[in-house]
Amino acid sequence: MKRIKRTWPLKDQAAFLKRLGEMTEKGYSLIEGLRLLKLQLHKRQLAELTDGIRRLREGDSFYQVLEALSFHKEAVSICYFAEKHGELPGAMKQSGELLQRKLMQTNQIKKMLRYPMFLICSVCVMFYILQSLIIPQFSGIYQSMNMNTSGATAFIFAFFQHFHEACALGMSAVLSLFLYVWFLCKKKSPQDKMLIVVKIPLIGKAAVLFNSYFFSLQLSSLLKSGLSIYDSLTAFKEQSFLPFYREEAEMLITRLKAGETIESALSGHPCYEKDLAAAVSHGQANGRLHRELYTYSQFMMERLEQNAEKYTGILQPVIYGVVAGMILLVYMSMLMPMYQMMNQM
Structure with a gap:
């Protein structure tokens, strides 16, 4: 289409x-x-x-x-599975609420970053003024008066003299790393890409939690409608817009046909939380797997929100610390040459 x-x-x-x-x-x-x-x-x-x-x-x-x-593909996928198990009205509300959570978290991060980014831009302007106007003046005075520069002052002069080159080198390194990762991942399967994502600090933990949440929630809904585990996994396999879950379903179906249980197939899987297999085992033991998976999915959503709040709370002080360091460097760049000049006069 x-x-x-x-x-x-x-x-x-x-x-x-x-x-x-x-x-x-x-x-x-x-x-x-x-x-x-x-x-x-x-x-x-x-x-x-x-x-x-x-x-x-x-x-x-x-x-x-x-x-x-x-x-959004996650909203599309929720409605896809809902049409399989016949609970589309509730699924539409659920997908709308999920998108609202995503939007709220995005807006919270934007709001948190707004003032620090303003400070960073202001400091960058100060760096430019120092590099283009003030530091050359100090350097010219030192040379005209044949004054010796201390190690710290010489470092400051050298830093601002090569500031543009350092920025260009840093940006080139970041761009090269991005292109390398992009070409590396381009030909990999969705499962291999997810294995790379889950190894990334912070992002990987969020990906594992979301995978556990989404898989358990949709599998719960399909089981609740009366489908077997095999038929539920077949529904995952037949969709086309979430390739990772399609390949996961193919893998799980293959292992089920080989005689494994679904909990053993999920046990130790790096893309899901370790306790997902335990939740499946407990649900099968009491005959209410769909209920256990739904409850487990809500726990995963709570943990996702808690982690988002935690990392957001950590990010802001880190940014302010970087800004403070940049401001301190600006003041040192102006004051240290002045102090040394006054001492030598």
């Missing part, structure tokens, strides 16, 4: 899905709900949603319409 250029910001996607889910829970059909929501959209979104309603009438699934509208 041809994808439409994205005109639905994350905020609009979240509100749209949540409202549509609430309306369908109250008894509106999917098309009736979409018709009412059309009244709240601007011209471009209205045209796209009109086309989406046409697609639904022609037999397309709701998740295919969302995919064509370039909705």
